[in-house]
Each structure stands twice: as structure tokens, then as C-alpha cells.
Amino acid sequence: MYPPSFDYRAARSLEEVLELLAERGDEAKILAGGQSLIPLIKLRFAAPTLLVDINGVDGLGEIREDDDSLRIGALVRHRDVVDSEMISSRYPAMAAAAPLIADPLIRNRGTLAGSLAHADPAADWASVMLALGAHVHVRSSSGERDISIDDFLQGPFTTSLDPTEVITEVVVPRAPARSGGTYLKLERRVGDFATVVAALHLVLSNGTVGTAGIALTAVGPRSIKAADAEAVLSGSEPTPELLDQAADVASRAAQPSDDVRGTAEYKRNVVRVFVRRGLDRALELARAS
Amino acid sequence: MEITLTVNGNRQTVDVEPRMLLVHCLRDRLRLTGTHVGCDTSNCGACTVLYDGVPIKSCTMLAVQADGHELTTVEGLADGGQLHPIQAGFKQEHGLQCGFCTSGMMLASAALLERNPDPSEDDIRWALSGNICRCTGYVNIVKAVRWAANERRSEKVGQS
DSSP: OOOOOOEEEEOSSHHHHHHHHHHHGGGEEEESSOTTHHHHHHTTSOOOSEEEEOTTOTTOSOEEEOSSEEEEETTOBHHHHHHOHHHHHHOHHHHHHGGGSSOHHHHTTOBHHHHHHHTOTTOHHHHHHHHHTOEEEEEETTEEEEEEHHHHEEETTEESOOTTOEEEEEEEEOOOSSEEEEEEEEOSSTTSOOSEEEEEEEEEETTEEEEEEEEEESSSSSOEEOHHHHHHHTTSOOOHHHHHHHHHHHHHHOOOOOBTTBOHHHHHHHHHHHHHHHHHHHHHHHHHO | OEEEEEETTEEEEEEOOTTOBHHHIIIIISOOTTSOOSSSSSSSOTTEEEETTEEEEGGGSBGGGGTTOEEEOGGGTSBTTBOOHHHHHHHHTTOOSSOTTHHHHHHHHHHHHHHOSSOOHHHHHHHTTTOOOTTOOHHHHHHHHHHHHHHHHHHHHHHO
8 A cells, every 4th residue: 555645854853843833733743663654544534745754853752751750752662661660560560561472573663652642442441541640741833731541542543732832741540559550451463553441540548448540452442541440449458348348339430342353242341351360360469569 | 755774784875755664665665575564464474574683564664763773684694604593493393384474583583583582372472462473383483483592592501
């Protein structure tokens, strides 16, 4: 497939990116990993007239922790997350998700921030970031702002990012002591779209659940934060009965539909099972950390 | 636009439209037809090449993105007349049937061996999970990679 024509600019600085976006607005698209954008253009689902390649912009490829956050630059690739020792040791939900994204060749190019910006209802990172309470830091030529992932995700392939804005960082609250999480994904084969995904994150505080993050992917028009299920756990002692109840409530937050990957009823049941299993695992890790 | 890329050690300048995919630049402009177009939708890995040493799908990258970068295609694996251990492994263990996926399989495998000289069967299958063989010849492909790993390590021992 030959993509239709477009202009291409290899930006050398963030300022250049912001100027181009200010000038061309929704005619322009950011090219980072390109693993979703290039197929979309080839298939004529997207027709930008300008691609702004940010791969040559310095300073966007870092994963670093500051006093209260883990900061992931816009050019951090899935493979960088897989390889990060900091993430494997302290951010178990991210560490569990990263190796399950697409396939190794795509992980070598695709970026975490790009996956969020693409907002595929079946994309892996959105639920992880919802569970972790992350936000994106975005910039435009007229300023900068933070957008929580819940506000950022609007619907299928739709976000609240303005066409003149670019994500510069994804910011995750720094992992406190006594925290744990995991990621469970059902897929028919490597590289297929997810059938059901559950991302879990728990922080313990004096034997009770301080913070609970439960999010679902591929069972609705966008990734879903299961807030009612989180509320079941929050402030309470995580007994097996309570975890059962949270899983049940989470399954009701899902909005699955029947398709070739399974019936809505089946997917809702997988949500319940995944959330229950994932909570056990998150709890085990939180107690050990 | 004019781009300069180093393919298999040769620096070359080509004039391409921004929309040209890297795989088409390699095949149609540089006449390196060992890189195949399979699914053309980032699924099959037949178009795998090494981009600065990292395996990627060349149907999902623009040629202009290779400006200033180094690429290795299957034509660059052999050193003069000497087969790369991975090529020798595929020959020895009959790691191919129709051969369509083979160049991609070999490049992804060669990159694996650079990172992990002694991969387990699991490591190999995991590393090749973005490359599909429609003949389903995976058993021999895995054997071929194991053969190449052993060969490379014994060569290294021989040299030291």
C-alpha cells in the first residue's frame, strides 16, 4: 500500500514542533514511533497533510524519577519500558504490560505516549495509566498543561489533545512503599487486538487499602476506570470477600460488545476473573514491597 | 526529498517522496529485493530489516526516516562469500520451506543473537513472535537459530 502524499518535516527542536503545529493545526500529525499512524495513513483512515517527525528532538527519550513522579518522555519506546530496571523493580503494572504490547519488532519503535495519543479502545497503556492515576504533560506554542488520563481519553481514537499540542511526557505518581500492581491481557495470538484487559494497582496503608486503581481495556469505546470497584476497596481491609465484591463491581463497569473475539457475556466474566486474580497478585506484591 | 542512508555498509543518496515506505525504497530504488512485502500491515515481519542494529518492520517506516541512519538487509548478512552463522543455520537445519519469511526471520534472529548469544527455545520463540511463517516451519527455524548460536559461540572460542 502506498500512502497518499503529505509533507514531512524532521523537527530538530521542540520549538520547531510547536511552531509547525501552531501553523498547520489539525492538518498536521506527530510522527513518533509511527506504528499506529503509518498503518492508519496507508489504510486511508487518516489523511494528515504534514507529518512532524519528532525522532530527532533531543530530551524526549528518557525515563526518570523525580521526588514525586516517574516521567516518561514522548519518545520512550515500549522496548525501553521492557528493558528498564527501575520499572521492572518498582512499577509492576507497567512491567507486566510492556512485554504484551504488539510484537517485539513493533515494541522497538512504538512509543508509550504515542499509544495514549492514538487512543485505540484496545490499546494497552491506557488502562495501565488509568490504574496508576497518571497524567500527560502537553505543550503548545501558547503554553503547557497537565491532563489526567481519564480526561485525556474521550472515545475511540479521540482525545482532549488540541491539534496544536504535543505530549512531551507521561507522568506517573511515584511508586510508594507497600504498592503493587499487575496487568492481565487475553488475546487470541501475539499481536492481535486484546479481547479483555485488566490493569490493577494497590497501595496499602496500615493493613488497609490506601489507593486502588482498577482499569479495563477493550471492553468499551475507550479504556474504563472502574471507579465504583476502586471505592469498594478504598479504606478497607482487603479480605477475600471484599476482593470478590470489587471484581464483581468492576465487571459491571465494563461495556463489552459481541464480536469475533467473544460474546459480551463472556468478556464481562473474563473482566471479573481478571480483576479478582489481578487483585490477589497486586496485594501479594504490595505486601512484599 | 534527498536522503542519505547507509545500507549494508554502503552510503547512498536517493531522492524520495516523503510518502515512500522504507521497504519500497529498498526494493524499488536500491534494488535490494531480498526484503519482502508480505502482509503490508505490520503483522507478518517479512519486511524486517535492522535499523541502527534494531529489527523493525520496513513497511511501517518511511524512507525519509532512514535519512542519516544505518540499515542492514538480508543482502548484508554474509561477509564476502562467508555465510553469516544465521544463514548457515537456516541451511543446515532446513529452517525454510517457501523462503518468503526467511529474510525477516534471519534478521530478527541475528539481532537476538547480538543481544543474547545463548538464547533458550523460549527466548527464540519470543524474539520471533513478530515474524510469521505461513508454511508453519517454526520447529526448524528455532533449531536453525540454536545452531547459529552454538556456531557463533564456538567461533568466538576458536578466535580467543
